[in-house]
Amino acid sequence: MKKVLVLLYGIAAYVIFLIAFLYAIGFVGNLMVPKSIDSGEEAPLMQSILINIGLLSIFAMQHSIMARPAFKKWIKRFINPAIERSTYILLSSLALLLIYWKWQPMTTIVWETDGAIAMLLTVVFFLGWLVVFLSTFMISHFELFGLTQIYENFKDQKLTYPKFQTNWFYKIVRHPIMLGFIIAFWAAPTMTLGHLLFTVVTTAYILIAIKFLEEKDLKKIIGKEYVEYQKQVPMIVPFSKIVNVENTNSPQKV
Numbered sequence: 001m002k003k004v005l006v007l008l009y010g011i012a013a014y015v016i017f018l019i020a021f022l023y024a025i026g027f028v029g030n031l032m033v034p035k036s037i038d039s040g041e042e043a044p045l046m047q048s049i050l051i052n053i054g055l056l057s058i059f060a061m062q063h064s065i066m067a068r069p070a071f072k073k074w075i076k077r078f079i080n081p082a083i084e085r086s087t088y089i090l091l092s093s094l095a096l097l098l099i100y101w102k103w104q105p106m107t108t109i110v111w112e113t114d115g116a117i118a119m120l121l122t123v124v125f126f127l128g129w130l131v132v133f134l135s136t137f138m139i140s141h142f143e144l145f146g147l148t149q150i151y152e153n154f155k156d157q158k159l160t161y162p163k164f165q166t167n168w169f170y171k172i173v174r175h176p177i178m179l180g181f182i183i184a185f186w187a188a189p190t191m192t193l194g195h196l197l198f199t200v201v202t203t204a205y206i207l208i209a210i211k212f213l214e215e216k217d218l219k220k221i222i223g224k225e226y227v228e229y230q231k232q233v234p235m236i237v238p239f240s241k242i243v244n245v246e247n248t249n250s251p252q253k254v
């Protein structure tokens with residue numbers, strides 16, 4: 001009975017995640033959703049900025065705290081370890097849904113494109129989401145979103161964890177999922193003040209979180225192999241390591 005409940009909980013968390021993820025595409029792209037980043041009634045500017053930063057901070061705090069190994073260890077004292085990842089996914093999705101619900105539009109236009117440029121930016125927008133989606137499969141989509149864990153628990157198998165991945169997109173940058181998000185957020189044919197605030201804050205959060213939180217943890221968990229990987233593969237800007245090597249070499253040539 002307990003195993004079935006764990007299974008149902010994990011599946012429910014995954015379904016809510018899928019809804020939140022798909023809604024994100026419509027929310028950021030102003031496509032086919034009832035409430036998007038630029039829709040709704042506008043409030044005074046300062047009020048909107050404060051509410052929107054507050055909403056993004058709730059997501060950032062939930063995401064940062066719950067992803068730390070110490071927190072994961074602590075929470076596993078109170079819940080079945082098999083649902084730790086599902087719980088993280090569920091709360092992240094709820095924080096996202098809260099952003100969509102309470103987001104205050106700020107519709108002053110920062111840039112606007114049309115014709116071929118607008119089309120190109122729309123293509124890049126979808127490519128960004130595609131990079132996110134494909135990258136999750138390169139690590140292990142079902143483990144990342146807690147389904148493997150609840151299945152292993154159901155089958156009385158030992159819990160496994162995602163293996164360190166350095167292939168496919170992970171050969172080009174160390175954080176393709178985050179790169180995909182950054183691409184999708186910036187590639188806006190029409191950029192409003194609200195969308196820009198969202199994009200600047202999330203980009204800053206992503207860069208800080210991967211440098212000071214995620215990579216610190218990965219170095220502790222994986223060790224030397226991750227340090228080597230950091231030397232060889234750029235963090236988020238594809239092919240930037242080659243530029244760095246050339247830069248370091250050039251003074252010697254002169």
Ligand SMILES: C[S@@+](CC[C@H](N)C(=O)[O-])C[C@H]1O[C@@H](n2cnc3c(N)ncnc32)[C@H](O)[C@@H]1O
Pocket residue numbers: 135139162163164165166170174175176177178179210214218
């Ligand atoms: C939401 S994913 C983001 C992964 C990565 N930051 C990216 O942008 O592609 C976060 C999880 O991926 C794991 N992770 C990060 N890099 C990894 C790699 N190269 N191989 C396997 N897992 C990785 C982290 O330990 C964390 O549990």
